[in-house]
Amino acid sequence: GAVVSQHPSRVICKSGTSVKIECRSLDFQATTMFWYRQFPKQSLMLMATSNEGSKATYEQGVEKDKFLINHASLTLSTLTVTSAHPEDSSFYICSAPQGGSGEKLFFGSGTQLSVL
Amino acid sequence: DAKTTQPPSMDCAEGRAANLPCNHSTISGNEYVYWYRQIHSQGPQYIIHGLKNNETNEMASLIITEDRKSSTLILPHATLRDTAVYYCIVLRPSGSARQLTFGSGTQLTVLP
Numbered sequence: 001g002a003v004v005s006q007h008p009s010r011v012i013c014k015s016g017t018s019v020k021i022e023c024r025s026l027d028f029q030a031t032t033m034f035w036y037r038q039f040p041k042q043s044l045m046l047m048a049t050s051n052e053g054s055k056a057t058y059e060q061g062v063e064k065d066k067f068l069i070n071h072a073s074l075t076l077s078t079l080t081v082t083s084a085h086p087e088d089s090s091f092y093i094c095s096a097p098q099g100g101s102g103e104k105l106f107f108g109s110g111t112q113l114s115v116l
Numbered sequence: 117d118a119k120t121t122q123p124p125s126m127d128c129a130e131g132r133a134a135n136l137p138c139n140h141s142t143i144s145g146n147e148y149v150y151w152y153r154q155i156h157s158q159g160p161q162y163i164i165h166g167l168k169n170n171e172t173n174e175m176a177s178l179i180i181t182e183d184r185k186s187s188t189l190i191l192p193h194a195t196l197r198d199t200a201v202y203y204c205i206v207l208r209p210s211g212s213a214r215q216l217t218f219g220s221g222t223q224l225t226v227l228p
Contacts, residue, residue, distance in 0.1 A: 004157070032213035043203075044160070044218040093159045097213040104152065105216055107159030 003027060004096050006108025013084055014116055019080045021111045023094030029074035030096035034105070035067075038091040047092075050077040084115040117217060118143040118206040125223040130199075134191040138204030138220050141185040147208045149180060151189045152216070153200040160203065160218075163189065195225045 003026040013019050022034055031052040033103040048069055049057040056069035068080040077096075081088055086114075091112050095105040121139040128134040150165040162180045164171055166187075168183040169189065171178040191198055203221040207214065 011201075030213075034215045036218075041203075043220050044154075049213075049215060051177070069156070083129045091157070095216075100192050103148070103207055103209055103214045103216070104162055105152075105160075107161065110157065112157070112216070 003105045004094065004108045006111060008111060009109060010112045010114075012114045013112075015085055016083055018080055018082045019083075019084055019113060021092055021094070021113075023077045023079070023096070023108050025075045026098045026108075028096075028098070030037065030077075031074060033071060033094055033096045035069065035077075035079050036093045036095065038093065039068050044093060047053075052077075053083040081113065082114070086115045089115045090111055117208065120193060120204045120219055122202070122204055122219065123151055124220065125191050125225070126195065128191075128194045129160050130196060130228050134194040134198065134224055134226070135202075136189040136191075136202050137186065138189070139186045140204070140206045141146055143184050143206050144151055144208070147206050149178065149184075149187050150205045150207065150216070151176070151178065151204045154203070154221075155196075155197075155200040158218075159207045163202075165184055194224075196226050196228060198224065199226045200224060 005024045007022050007027045033050040037045045047062045050069045050071040052071045058064045069076040093110040095107040098104045151163040152160040154160040166178045180187045201221040
């Protein structure tokens, strides 16, 4: 099946630094990718929709200046957590629809961010 | 998209069938039932989806009641590696990329 690769799988950083997470669709093109966040023992919450060649769409309550999303190519979307703080510590997961569209999503393996 | 209700947790003996229920009483005629699962500290994995007919693939079977108000995901021979949170999601296909809204799911624990 289709593969979505997400890196890094785990990152520990100091408060105030920025962290970039990459999400790649390995064998298909994705004009749209989705970024989710998951806190311990909670379900996934959609943060934003990444659109190739245009601005991302953010969910209510998600700061677009803090969570910068870039979707520069049909196979790569990046999420940068700027000036990270301990409350940003979470599990971040990207996903892309199979074949570029539709409801069947393939998910990356997730990135565990720990901000000290 | 229709709301779904799932039990918060279930146990199943290894090698036995795991039957995970989902209630979606407000489902409309053009909405599909999707199932995903999330093993701890991993991204969710697609399992199966259906509209009204029962579906089967290499991972599981999906049984949808005739009135479509509920469904059951069946893992025929559960293994320890099937321990995960299982999410039932109902939505209407749009032909374009759609985000998924995850509820709280069912934590399935397969016991040795």
